[in-house]
Amino acid sequence: MAKTTEMRLLELMVLKQDISTVIEFIGKQKNFLFQTKKNKEVKADDDSIGPDIDSQFFDELKKIRDELLINDLSTSDEDVTAPVEGDRSAASRLIASYKELQSNLSEAADELTKCTEAYNESMAFSNLQVSYSELEHLSFLSLKIGKIAENNFDDLKDSLAGLAVVIPLGNDKSHILVASSKKGRFALDTELKNYNFVEMQVPSDFKGIPEDVLEGMKNKKFEAEQKVEELNTEKKNFAETHKELLNSLYKKFALQVQIGQVKQTLESTELVYRITGWITAADVEYYMKSLDELTEGRIAIRDYEPYEVPSVMSGKEQVPVKLTHGKLLKSFERVIFSYGAPVYGSIDPTPLVALFFTLLFGIMFGDCGQGLMLFLIGLLMALKVIKLGGWEKFARVFMCIGISSSIMGLLTGEFFGTETLLEPFAEWVTGLFGNPHAPILKLMPNGDPKSIYAMFGVFGVAVGIGFIINTCGLLINIINNIMRKKYGEAFFGKNGLAGAVFFWYVIALVLRIVLLHHKIAAYDWIIIGLSLFFAAFAAPFERALNHEKPLLENGFGTYVISSIVEIIEVISGYLSNTVSFVRVGAFALSHAVLNFTILTLTNLCGGQTTIAGIFVLILGNALIIVLEGMIVAIQVVRLQYYEFFSKFFHETGREFTPFQFKFEN
Numbered sequence: 001m002a003k004t005t006e007m008r009l010l011e012l013m014v015l016k017q018d019i020s021t022v023i024e025f026i027g028k029q030k031n032f033l034f035q036t037k038k039n040k041e042v043k044a045d046d047d048s049i050g051p052d053i054d055s056q057f058f059d060e061l062k063k064i065r066d067e068l069l070i071n072d073l074s075t076s077d078e079d080v081t082a083p084v085e086g087d088r089s090a091a092s093r094l095i096a097s098y099k100e101l102q103s104n105l106s107e108a109a110d111e112l113t114k115c116t117e118a119y120n121e122s123m124a125f126s127n128l129q130v131s132y133s134e135l136e137h138l139s140f141l142s143l144k145i146g147k148i149a150e151n152n153f154d155d156l157k158d159s160l161a162g163l164a165v166v167i168p169l170g171n172d173k174s175h176i177l178v179a180s181s182k183k184g185r186f187a188l189d190t191e192l193k194n195y196n197f198v199e200m201q202v203p204s205d206f207k208g209i210p211e212d213v214l215e216g217m218k219n220k221k222f223e224a225e226q227k228v229e230e231l232n233t234e235k236k237n238f239a240e241t242h243k244e245l246l247n248s249l250y251k252k253f254a255l256q257v258q259i260g261q262v263k264q265t266l267e268s269t270e271l272v273y274r275i276t277g278w279i280t281a282a283d284v285e286y287y288m289k290s291l292d293e294l295t296e297g298r299i300a301i302r303d304y305e306p307y308e309v310p311s312v313m314s315g316k317e318q319v320p321v322k323l324t325h326g327k328l329l330k331s332f333e334r335v336i337f338s339y340g341a342p343v344y345g346s347i348d349p350t351p352l353v354a355l356f357f358t359l360l361f362g363i364m365f366g367d368c369g370q371g372l373m374l375f376l377i378g379l380l381m382a383l384k385v386i387k388l389g390g391w392e393k394f395a396r397v398f399m400c401i402g403i404s405s406s407i408m409g410l411l412t413g414e415f416f417g418t419e420t421l422l423e424p425f426a427e428w429v430t431g432l433f434g435n436p437h438a439p440i441l442k443l444m445p446n447g448d449p450k451s452i453y454a455m456f457g458v459f460g461v462a463v464g465i466g467f468i469i470n471t472c473g474l475l476i477n478i479i480n481n482i483m484r485k486k487y488g489e490a491f492f493g494k495n496g497l498a499g500a501v502f503f504w505y506v507i508a509l510v511l512r513i514v515l516l517h518h519k520i521a522a523y524d525w526i527i528i529g530l531s532l533f534f535a536a537f538a539a540p541f542e543r544a545l546n547h548e549k550p551l552l553e554n555g556f557g558t559y560v561i562s563s564i565v566e567i568i569e570v571i572s573g574y575l576s577n578t579v580s581f582v583r584v585g586a587f588a589l590s591h592a593v594l595n596f597t598i599l600t601l602t603n604l605c606g607g608q609t610t611i612a613g614i615f616v617l618i619l620g621n622a623l624i625i626v627l628e629g630m631i632v633a634i635q636v637v638r639l640q641y642y643e644f645f646s647k648f649f650h651e652t653g654r655e656f657t658p659f660q661f662k663f664e665n
Contacts, residue, residue, distance in 0.1 A: 002348045003483075005322040006281040007656070009035065009309050011274070012291065013300040019266075019273045023259045024082055025294055026275075030660040031283055033320050034265070035276040054083065054260070057091045058253035064098050065250060068239040073247050073663055080661070082259060083252040091249050094242060101238060105231040112224035144192065146199040150174045156195045164188050175200075251663050258661050278320050278656065306344065319344035322656035329354055331396040335637065339645050340652030346480040349648075352472055354400070356644065357636055359465065362404025363458075364587035364632045366443075367595060369416035370625050371409055375402025401633075408588075413439025416621050417595035417602075443592040459585035466581025466643065467507060470574075473647025474500040480648055488542030491534075494570045495647050498534035503574045505531060536566040577643050584639075587632060594624055 010032070014022050026032045065071075083091070148156060153173035157166045164180035178197075180188045267274040279287060284303050291299050311317035321341045323333055332354040342348065365371070378398025380386045415421045419439065426438035443455060478497055481490035491497045505527050512518040534541065539559060540551035552559045598620030605612040 002351070004342055004344055004346060004348055004653075005324045005656075007278050007306055007319050007322070007344065008281045008284050009276060009304040009306065010279050010284065010287060011276050011302045011304070014273045014275060014295070015298050016268075016271055016273065018295045018298055019263060020082060020256075020259050021294060022275070022291060022299070023262050024255065025291065026277075027255070027258065027262075027659060027661040029283075029287075029658075031279060031658050032287075033278040033656055033658050034262070035278060035317075053088070054253050054256045057083075057088065057095075058250070058257050060095045061091065061246065061250045061253060064095070065246060067102075068235070068243075068246075070239060070243055070246060073251060080248075080251045080255050080663075082256050083249070087249060087252055090245070091253070094245065094249065098238065101231070101235060105228070105235065108224065108227045108231050112221070112228050115221040115224045144178045144188070144197075144199055146176065146178075146192075146197050147174055148176060148195055148197050152195050156191075156197075159191055159195070160188070163191070254663050255661050262659070277659075280322060280324070318654040320656035321653040323348050323350055325350060328396050328400075331394055332357060334393070335640065337655055339641055340649055341655040342649075343480070343484070343651055343653040345483060346648075346653075347476050349476060349645075352644075353640060356465075356469055356640060357397070358400045358404045360584055360636045360639060361401040361632055362408045363462065363465075363584055364635065365401070365405045365591055365629060366408030366412045366588060367414040367416065367591065367624075368406045368409030368422060369414075370621060371402045371405030371407075373402070373621075373625055374405060374629070375399050378402055411439065411441040412443050412592065413441075414592065414595055416617065417599040418608075419599075443589055455585075455589065458588055459582055462581045462584035462588075463578060465584065466578055466639075469581075469639070469644050470503065470577050470647065471500070473644045474503070477648035477650075486546065488538075488545035489650075491545070492538035492541045494535045494538075494566070494573065495650075496535070496538070498531050498538065499570060499574075502528060502531035502535050502570065506574070507578075532567065532570060535570050537563040538566075539563070580639065580643055583635060587635060591624075591628065591632075594628060598624065 012022065150173045153166070153168065153176065156176075160166055160178070160180075164178050167177045167179070168175070178188065178192065263273070288301050288303075291301060306312050306319040309317070309319075312319055321344050323330075323336070323342075325333065329350050332350055335353050335357065336342070336350060362371070375398070377386070378395045378400075381388065381392045381395035381398065384392065409415060410422060410425065413419045413422045413426055423438040426440045427436040430436050430438070430440055441458075443458060474495060477495045478490050478500065481487070481496070489496055493499060505524075509520065509524055509528075513520070537559075539553070539562075543549070543551050543553070598617065601620065602608060602613045602617045605616045607613045608617060
């Protein structure tokens with residue numbers, strides 16, 4: 001069985017003049033994990049000027065993209081290179097053009113605001129047809145003209161009812177004239193103050209606004225609006241015509257900024273940078289050759305075996321883990337890494353995970369039509385016809401579980417819940433082996449003893465699959481510990497060879513008793529007892545094989561008590577690990593029941609020849625595919641995590657996450 005991908009630590013000694021080029025190469029390869037962390041202050045040398053300027057260019061270009069609402073990066077990442085002087089000149093011109101456009105737009109917007117305010121002010125007094133001095137000299141009235149918030153007009157009017165008259169000026173209610181008796185002016189002032197009234201100073205000879213002046217101000221406002229609209233159109237055109245150039249420059253300077261950030265984390269002298277990082281062993285030769293050509297020989301490269309690295313030997317650093325697969329198995333990798341990364345050098349469980357996931361899902365979700373729908377969804381995702389927010393990487397998982405569900409559906413005769421469509425196929429297949437019948441495998445009991453036996457047969461098969469999965473987990477644990485020279489964990493303990501022998505022998509004994517009617521012999525008790533003893537009382541034997549002292553770390557009494565508890569855990573653990581797979585048969589049966597329910601509802605609505613019946617059939621199957629599909633997937637993952645991974649995932653590794661440039665919208 002394949003192990004995790006072989007890794008190497010690469011050490012590069014790079015001249016200062018080549019460092020940016022080397023980092024750019026590393027980022028584009030997407031297969032190098034930097035070892036070093038930020039361990040020095042950034043030096044204010046002459047090289048700091050460039051990155052600062054480029055950072056300013058990047059910030060300006062990002063701001064322009066945000067303001068122009070350009071949120072798609074159309075250029076290919078592989079074509080992006082670090083900016084040269086020509087790119088900086090192009091960026092300067094682009095930024096200057098945009099700033100000029102923004103300045104013109106800002107000035108036009110300010111002019112429009114002024115024209116609008118002036119016009120509104122004029123309209124507010126357009127109906128004042130006598131001079132203000134004539135109104136002000138009325139002996140019995142106190143008049144005030146001013147502004148309030150438009151939404152306060154009605155409240156003010158109600159508040160001043162019986163005290164003053166409030167008259168709106170113009171077309172809105174923001175400019176008002178308030179008239180009250182002279183003796184009530186003090187109360188009026190207090191009330192107006194509560195509503196944030198701002199009194200306006202009106203010239204004594206003011207007598208309204210002439211019509212020609214109003215028309216002229218209206219035209220001025222219209223011209224300002226036209227100017228703003230023209231500049232907004234020009235801004236949209238600017239976005240369209242400069243979009244490709246803007247994206248290209250943005251990604252160039254984004255790359256340069258990230259190069260600068262990496263440089264700040266590296267060890268360096270005045271002339272040389274030191275880069276260390278992890279890479280797959282298969283890529284070492286290509287790296288050496290490519291970097292030598294890229295720097296024209298001005299680079300020193302050395303690679304180390306993982307166990308030649310001091311930080312690995314001391315346990316301060318874990319070797320990163322990468323799993324190398326084709327497209328099919330790669331789509332199942334996230335099932336593993338969502339639980340944890342395997343330890344470097346251990347067995348890669350991905351092929352078994354893919355097999356068990358596909359098999360268990362198919363058994364629990366057996367319907368040929370629904371399986372074909374899952375396969376079709378996966379195929380369309382793989383072809384990028386439909387996109388589900390990053391789920392495209394699981395396209396082949398959908399295809400695999402779709403095929404397994406379809407095969408199980410052929411066996412059970414289910415096609416979107418109906419049991420008649422596949423009868424000819426079932427009779428043809430069974431006819432090859434004797435008496436033709438349909439379906440090939442009957443899940444739903446119908447009173448016939450054979451159907452009940454068939455149903456329990458499914459539960460038996462599920463438990464049998466559980467035995468195989470548990471066995472594979474135990475074997476992986478034993479082999480992993482032997483490869484890592486942890487012989488104590490390999491041979492003793494509940495997940496070591498002792499626990500495995502106990503588990504296997506008990507299962508074999510049960511089968512002998514049930515199938516062959518054997519009786520338990522003395523040697524059976526001896527084998528079971530010895531294997532259980534070494535599984536539960538493993539601690540001193542493990543420490544002895546690992547050359548650890550003392551053998552009883554916490555004393556004899558603690559050892560005995562913990563071992564007795566361990567006996568209970570070993571027995572109950574293996575029992576629950578086996579019985580847990582009964583749920584596979586239960587879900588297979590419940591899926592058949594759901595299909596039967598949907599078909600019954602369809603018939604109650606007139607059958608598959610009526611609109612109502614077809615609607616119920618389609619809706620019911622859609623709900624089964626989505627909701628039960630999710631539930632079954634969760635159960636499959638749970639069985640893998642708790643019954644399979646728990647046997648050998650006692651220690652997690654470090655996932656290989658190589659450095660690569662990121663270009664965010």
